[in-house]
Amino acid sequence: MQAQSKQPSTGGSRAVQLGSFGGPEILNVRELPVPPAGPGQIRVRVTAAGLNPMDWIMTADADTAARFGLSLPAGFGTDYAGVVDQVGDGVTGFAPGDRVFGGALSRAVADFVVVDATGETAANEAHHTPDGVDDRTAATLTIAGRTASAALAAVDPGPGDTVLIGGAGGGVGVFAVQLARLSGARVIGTGSARSADHLRALGAEPVTYGEGLADRVRAIAPDGVTAAIDLHGVETVHVARKLGVPDGRICTIAAQVDGVAAANGANAAPGALEEIAHLVATGRLRVPVAASFPIEEIRRAVELQAGRHVQGKVVIEL
Missing domain, CATH: 3.40.50.720 (NAD(P)-binding Rossmann-like Domain)
Known part of the structure; x- marks a missing residue:
């Protein structure tokens, strides 16, 4: 039986979705059904999503997207942070209300993402967010x-x-x-x-x-x-x-x-991401956030990030 938060999510979920591949101009915010957590999965209520060059590089054209296993309609963004909203059958180690961060390949800029509870790649993973690391910072760590x-x-x-x-x-x-x-x-x-x-x-x-x-x-x-x-x-x-x-x-x-x-990122040693989060939590590593935008300004955020002159990270806050 699935475990849900005390206030289970209802209604729709905002998500950035692409109907075609191209530049920032093809990014649109859509209202989609809230995805359920299946067996072995957790659903996360996303509070922040960090942008990376790979986000717009891999959605720039159909051939590149195909190399990453993407097809239309596609989402956007990979790094996320938020709170576990629902856990699927067989999940251990996570419970509703847990703060988490990780990666959800080309679908992170959304109110909700569903990832494998035991996922170990940036494409599909969740890690507990340490105390001392805020969600906006946690959303910049994975890629x-x-x-x-x-x-x-x-x-x-x-x-x-x-x-x-x-x-x-x-x-x-x-x-x-x-x-x-x-x-x-x-x-x-x-x-x-x-x-x-x-x-x-x-x-x-x-x-x-x-x-x-x-x-x-x-x-x-x-x-x-x-x-x-x-x-x-x-x-x-x-x-x-x-x-x-x-x-x-x-x-x-x-x-x-x-x-x-x-x-x-796929070459990183096991535990590398947890170590980085620990360094942030203990104040030994800091992550400057150059700018943050609401999801409705996704095009503006990507244009800034794609300019490659940002000093630090760009974050979407949800």
Whole structure:
């Protein structure tokens, strides 16, 4: 028998839904039936959903969407946080009223999501939200936190290392910079000139990307760079090679380069996300939220996030 909250949800559920693939202009808020939790599942009343580049990249065209297993009509967004509203048959470890966060692939921007109680991937998972982590912050952790953790594991920084992180001010960079610093490494982060203060606040030494980057890095790190993570494209990969960093200590997340490891959230070690949430709860890692929007302003929020100049995370509040 399903267990429900004392005030079970009735009526409709707002959800961002796509009738076609494309840019922000195709995003619409629809009224849909409230989905039930089936056996082994929990239903979550979503309070916040964090946006990531992958959200609009994988819904931009039909071919890309198909690679992620998406078909029309599709939802939007993956990271969510909220409160368990209903548990299905056979579920243990979760009860109505529990605060949770996790991933629901391309369906998180909605009043309700249903996920597997034992899911272990960002596409379909739930974790208990620690005390000390608010829902808006919890909604930013899953995709970016997993991806940063996997990238850091690929280059394995530690005391004595100087790590060059390209695109350090973005959503994944927020986590990658701080995790690298927690490992004891020195971090040099690339970004625009206007992002310098943001990068310093995260613990990175800022350097402007673009032509002449290798010379600027040499000027602030005359003893050299020992590892590199490219969170944007391939510029940091090429510069790292020019600076003598071996391919085995270079990682990308948004491009494929022969001889260089490519990391994504699916590569993150078991327990990585819980560890990141613990770091946030204990004040050792912070997540700057650049902007938050109501669900009705989803197009505006995605346009801002897709501009790739946001310093931190963008969140939809429900």
